[in-house]
Amino acid sequence: MTLAGQTAIVTGGARGIGKAIALALAGAGARVAICHYQDPQAGATLAELQAHAPALEMSADVADEAQVIGFFDRVEAELGRPGIVVSNAGILHEAPFAETSVEDFDRVIAVNLRGTFLTTREAARRMEKGRILTIASDLGLLGRERLGSYCASKGGVISLTRSLARELAPDILVNAIAPGSVATDMTSPESMSAEALAKDLATPLARFGKPEEIAAMALFLAGPGAGFVTGQVIGVNGGSAMY
Numbered sequence: 001m002t003l004a005g006q007t008a009i010v011t012g013g014a015r016g017i018g019k020a021i022a023l024a025l026a027g028a029g030a031r032v033a034i035c036h037y038q039d040p041q042a043g044a045t046l047a048e049l050q051a052h053a054p055a056l057e058m059s060a061d062v063a064d065e066a067q068v069i070g071f072f073d074r075v076e077a078e079l080g081r082p083g084i085v086v087s088n089a090g091i092l093h094e095a096p097f098a099e100t101s102v103e104d105f106d107r108v109i110a111v112n113l114r115g116t117f118l119t120t121r122e123a124a125r126r127m128e129k130g131r132i133l134t135i136a137s138d139l140g141l142l143g144r145e146r147l148g149s150y151c152a153s154k155g156g157v158i159s160l161t162r163s164l165a166r167e168l169a170p171d172i173l174v175n176a177i178a179p180g181s182v183a184t185d186m187t188s189p190e191s192m193s194a195e196a197l198a199k200d201l202a203t204p205l206a207r208f209g210k211p212e213e214i215a216a217m218a219l220f221l222a223g224p225g226a227g228f229v230t231g232q233v234i235g236v237n238g239g240s241a242m243y
Contacts, residue, residue, distance in 0.1 A: 001223045004029030007080045008222070009072070011062050011119055012089030014039035016184035017135065020211035021086055024219045026052035030084065033075040035060040054079060062089045062115030072122045083130040084222045085123035087116045090135065092186055097148045105149045112153035120164060129171045131222050134161045136176040136233060138241040158233050165231030173230040175221050180237025182209040204239035
């Protein structure tokens with residue numbers, strides 16, 4: 001499969017799942033632009049992307065409308081109009097529900113849900129044809145104690161994805177990937193409590209996923225083989241949520 005000649009955007013693309021997706025798209029020939037929030041790893045990731053095709057990186061807060069628009073403006077000016085947009089940027093806040101502050105709740109919703117709204121809205125405004133992918137979570141369907149804000153934000157991403165798929169068809173296909181527990185800086189098994197780790201490993205495959213396994217699904221959904229797939233929430237989760 002080749003994506004040569006296409007421009008792709010990946011938010012939160014400096015590390016973790018976003019980096020793996022960006023590298024997979026670049027490896028298939030796409031020009032890839034990543035944004036991140038002041039991530040010191042961005043330069044190294046950019047160098048890896050540029051080994052495949054032209055690429056760029058930019059610091060931008062996906063919860064800020066002006067910064068999202070500015071990022072898309074730069075991408076279009078330097079790499080061309082995007083045909084693939086992956087809304088991946090996200091954060092996680094863990095706390096007992098009764099102790100969650102309004103500020104912490106609002107920030108999670110702002111990055112994970114408003115960030116997805118702003119990113120996908122800008123994609124819809126600029127795309128003629130293409131693919132939009134959102135990164136949801138199995139917890140957006142299952143819920144999890146101490147992660148109320150995160151679960152609520154990812155549930156919103158799922159509903160938004162399905163609404164967009166209906167509205168933007170047939171020219172733009174919109175799908176969500178819902179990862180389970182994936183070994184990244186944000187969800188490192190080494191940093192988790194024994195109780196939380198046991199829950200994340202209580203799946204049929206009994207292991208954490210790899211960012212590259214999420215990227216493989218993203219690459220499929222961005223490619224020609226997924227031309228009849230839209231409005232789907234595809235779990236890559238080791239069997240944690242058999243929906």
